[in-house]
Amino acid sequence: MRNIFLFIGRYFTFFIFLVFQVLALSFLFRYNKYHHAVGLGMTNELTGWMNSKYANVDNYFHLKQESDRIHRINDSLINLLQSNFLNPDTATKFVQDSIPYDTLGHRRRYLWRDAEVVSNSVNSERNYIQINRGSKQGVKDNMGVLNSDLSLVGIVVNTSDNFSQVMSLLHVKNNVNAIMKKSGNAGTISWDGKNPLFLTMTGVPKSDSVVRGDTVLTGTYSLSFPPLKMIGRVASIVKDNSSNFYTLRIQTAANFQNLQHVFVVENLQSVEQEKLDKETRKKIDELKKPAR
Amino acid sequence: MSDLLKNIIRFTFFILVQWFVLFKIPPLHRFIVPYIYYLFILWLPFYIPRFWLLVIGFLTGLSLDYFTQTPGLHAAACVLIAYIRPFIINILLPKDTSEFNYREPSPRTMGWTPYAVYVLILTLFHHSYMLLLEWLSFGDFITFAVKLIATTGISFLLIFTTELLFPRKMRYRTNTA
Known part of the structure; x- marks a missing residue:
């Protein structure tokens, strides 16, 4: 404790200098529109940078769920592909259906899981x-x-x-x-x-x-x-x-x-x-x- | 006239001159902004404790800031030069001569060359720090440097004109006085 007081006493002027600088800069960034905006922009940049670094690391922990999700979506999309359906020649069949794919599965040839x-x-x-x-x-x-x-x-x-x-x-x-x-x-x-x-x-x-x-x-x-x-x-x-x-x-x-x-x-x-x-x-x- | 009264008058004078004369004249050039108010800090007596030097610097800058509507800009620069001032004086002057024989820095007490160096260093610190804070970036570094040099030059000119026009009478202090 004594050493701390000694340290503060030794650098007292410097600390006062820092205090005044911080005070002046806080005035500067609080009351001036330009400095306020630039200051906010800089802090945004900084926190954004840190957040992106954090997200980079954090993403690794979600890769599994993410790839599972993508795989599920792929599965549902692949099932919609036209190539899964074997369409009979419609010229010989005069049945018009409002649904482009036969949802009853009469014509579906491939089903993906x-x-x-x-x-x-x-x-x-x-x-x-x-x-x-x-x-x-x-x-x-x-x-x-x-x-x-x-x-x-x-x-x-x-x-x-x-x-x-x-x-x-x-x-x-x-x-x-x-x-x-x-x-x-x-x-x-x-x-x-x-x-x-x-x-x-x-x-x-x-x-x-x-x-x-x-x-x-x-x-x-x-x-x-x-x-x-x-x-x-x-x-x-x-x-x-x-x-x-x-x-x-x-x-x-x-x-x-x-x-x-x-x-x-x-x-x-x-x-x-x-x-x-x-x-x-x-x-x-x-x-x-x-x-x- | 006591030192306190003298410095209060100087303070008022410098701030008013800075705001009502130097900031009101039509701009000479976008690179040239005449500054002289911080000469007040340069002229403060040797014996002021460093803590009070910082306080006075802060108040000086802040008072000009309230005129220019940019709180904190000049205050930060003034605190910086108030902090640096004792170091520069220590380097430029042998401790046991002028500081004890005279009250405040001036060409007569320090000699022209040390005084010029003293003014130059503090001016450079003041202007560069203030410019940096004003722009919050170096921007184009050439522009920054040119503006810094031009502004320092004009301040230097103003300060030495002042020194020549209003030579301060420096009493040589002795133990007997």
């Missing part, structure tokens, strides 16, 4: 992704799974009540129909089980002029996932002179190492298509019988 990845692996030969949606939420086998950029990730292979197991594209048994974006030639995507960054595509005829960087999309005939979604790009062409088909290394579009939010897409007409397919085979078989 958002989901979160709860476990994931990339370093096994058979990689599975587990997501937090199951049969209670309407997830069934053979639905396609796409990441938040809408690049293909895998196909649902098993479901429990609240979780589903997804066979990742990084699975040696995986066999996905794909096409080259430029030419539309179809091929098959598989994985050799070695590098999680690259897939293998076979079945593209050598008449197609494939170059490095060509885009590979999902095929149009799949029952599991919508057509023309990104799978990857051609990273290199494997030399194979004995075959008439290319063997292509495809760099995956989805980053399998940090999957967090995904979409599960349901093809609402797949049941009908499968039924038709089955019945046709049966019919043809029956037709063939009498001939034998």
Whole structure:
């Protein structure tokens, strides 16, 4: 305490000087319009700067909720896309509806659900992704799974009540129909089980002029996932002179190492298509019988 | 005439001259604002305690501020030069001669060169601080510097004209007096 008094006594004049300066400046900033405005502007600038710094830090704590929200919104918007609907030829159907989309779901082909990845692996030969949606939420086998950029990730292979197991594209048994974006030639995507960054595509005829960087999309005939979604790009062409088909290394579009939010897409007409397919085979078989 | 009375008269005189003459004449140039009122602080006697020096400086600035309707502007600058004044005097004068032999700073008591340096330093401090407060930014630094130099020059001119026109009679104090 004594030292404090000594300190104050030693610098007494200086403190008085500061007091008068503060007094004068407070007069200056309080009673002069220009100085008042400029002073307020400067303090605003300062507090604004500090607030923005604080918000920068604070934002990190809300990133999770924010990304969840964006994912939900994406889900609802993706469901509105025209490409989810398979419109019959309206020229032959004289029904006018005031609603642009058939809300009863008669014509809706793809229904999207958002989901979160709860476990994931990339370093096994058979990689599975587990997501937090199951049969209670309407997830069934053979639905396609796409990441938040809408690049293909895998196909649902098993479901429990609240979780589903997804066979990742990084699975040696995986066999996905794909096409080259430029030419539309179809091929098959598989994985050799070695590098999680690259897939293998076979079945593209050598008449197609494939170059490095060509885009590979999902095929149009799949029952599991919508057509023309990104799978990857051609990273290199494997030399194979004995075959008439290319063997292509495809760099995956989805980053399998940090999957967090995904979409599960349901093809609402797949049941009908499968039924038709089955019945046709049966019919043809029956037709063939009498001939034998 | 006692020092107190003399300084009260000076105070009134300088403030009135500053406001009714120097601020009322048509502006010479946008860079030139004639200032002389703070000569009052420069002329205060040596023996005033530093605390009272600050109080007097504050009141001087504030009284001019109430004329110019800019509370705090001149007061801040005056407090600054009142605070710096003893340091400058200590540097310029050997402690045991003039300060004890004469009452207040003047060309005769300090000599022309030290007195000019004394005036110059305090003028520069006063003007630069006041300009800075007035604009609250250096703005274009060239403009700031030119205005500072021009204003300091005109103040310097005014102060030395005053010194020459009204030479103060400085009595040499001795122990016997």
